[in-house]
Amino acid sequence: MKLKVLLILMLAAVTFTSYAQDGGIRGKVVSRNGRVVLSNVQVKIESLGLTAMTDKDGNFIFENLPAGSYTVLFSTPDFEDLNLMVRVGDKHVQDLKSVIIVPSGQSAVLDDAVFAEFDSDSSSSDTQALPSSLSSSKDLFNNIASYRFSEMRFNVRGYDSQYSDIYLNGIRFNDAMTGYGPWSLWSGLNDATRNQENYTGLEASDFGIGGIGGMTNVNARASQMRKGFRVSVSNGNQMYRFRAMVSYGSGQLDNGWSYAFSVGTRQGGNGYVDGVYYNSYSYFASAEKLFGQNHRLALTLLASPSERGAQQASTDEAYALFGNNYYNPNVGYQAGKLRNSRVRNTHEPIVMLNYTWDMSENTRLNAATSLRFGRNGYSALTWNAGADPRGDYYRYMPNSDKTQIVPGITTDETIYFYAMDGAIAKGVWD
Structure with a gap:
């Protein structure tokens, strides 16, 4: 009799233990924007080493969890990480319903063309370099400073952008000469490139x-680009008039591969400044x-x-003669076609190889190498053993006491000119 009672008590204890471990967590992950369900979101309970x-449909589930409190981490590219404290009870699957995660800050689209008007011959003042504060972050002051004041008028903490470090896939890419x-x-x-970490x-x-x-x-990297196929076409009235982009991200496939590509174009004709x-x-x-589970290449x-x-800066006298403060002395006519003598042409491809090894839960090894090559330069006029062909050259101005008249042009009025490659654009002095 005693043996039977003992067996019943042991069976009850085993049954109780199994029920105590029969808890779980389930839910659906959606975006804050439109409550769109999100697939391939990593849901992790680090204390138990569990990942789903x-x-x-955005659903996930953890089963057979011991009773207790757990920190659940939600992470996916293009969204802010979310940590939730979830309490799991006995014989109960905790249903979180809809877990809302917030899209991460997107970098402000300030393109190279925006700064063409501020072009300078000095590479040290190249305003294409944009500091890291030009992307939204959780810092309220940086958000307001970046988007309201603009980096053209405001430096965060008074520091120039050369003091901000810019990394691409973990490799520092600041210019070696200027920073x-x-x-x-x-x-x-x-x-x-919209997936960024800001500090x-x-x-x-x-x-x-x-x-x-x-x-x-x-x-x-391919795994960081959001899964899906995207096409966008936009039109504007700023420095470029037309933009089109086509992008695709495969996400991580069952065989461990991830693929991604993106192509785009931006086009802009002459605006209110000739030749720009x-x-x-x-x-x-x-x-x-x-x-496996720990190595990525x-x-x-x-x-x-x-x-x-x-665009090139000029003088008040040249602006008055031209009748427009947007006169661009880089521009002239050749064979009846308006041309700019000062053109920036760049093509610098970057090839990168990245290796990641998750050695343990707290240790990760990152190794990377990159190759950057190509061209980056300006065109310019040359006048070897000849007269300066620039239209606003001071010796061609009416107020100069050494005014030169272009030979071979018959006119009843005095001529000022701008020559480029033998072609002359004529204007009339008063």
Whole structure:
């Protein structure tokens, strides 16, 4: 009899224990924007070493969890990470219903063409370099400073953009000579480079210790690009008139591969300043392979070839003669066609190889190498052993006591001119 009672008590204890471990967590992950369900979101309970991915309907579930409190981490590219504290009871699956995650801050689209008007011959003042504060973040002051004041008039904490470190896939890409960030190298690749990590000031991160002006790491790998096919076409009235982009991200496939590509173009004709135009193309391709659960290898190629006409500052006298304060002395006529003598032409492809090894839960090894090559330069007039052909050259101005008249032109009025490659654009002095 005693043996029977003992067996009953042991069976009850085992049954109680199994019920105590029969808890769970389930839910659906959606975006804050439109409550769209999100697939392939990583849901992780780090304390138990458990990971799940949301299905095509955004659902996930953890079963047979011991009773207790757990921190559940939700993470996916293009969205802010979310940590939730969830309490699991006995014999109960905790239903979180809809878990809302917030899209991460997108970098402000300030393209190379926006700064063509401020072009300078000095590479040290190249205003294409945009500091990391030009992307939205959780910092209210940086948000207002970046979008309201504009970096053209405001430097965060008074520091120039050369003091902000810019990384691409964990490699620092600031110019070796000037220190400025090369944002124009991947301008136009919005879909491929929108996943960024931003740090303010001297703060340590997984990829380096930032400069006094902050730090930005652009994650441009196939696994970081949001899954799906996207096409966008836009028209505007600023420096470029037309933009089109086509992008695709495969997400991580069952065989461990991830693929992504993006191509785009931005085109702009002459605006209110003669000769200032903008023609740009961009391309991006990346492939990434997951080996086992701990090793990743990624190959990335990207570039943003562009051509743009630059504006040159002039004098009040030249503006008065031309009758327009938007006179551009870089511009002249050749064979009846308006041309700009000062054209910036760039094409600097970047090839990168990244390797990641998750050695343990708290240790990760990152190794990366990159190759950057191509061209980046301006065209300019030359006048070897000849007269200066620039239209606003001071000796051609009416107020100069050494005015030169162009030989071979018959007219009843005095001529000022701008010559380029033997062609002359004529104007009349009063």
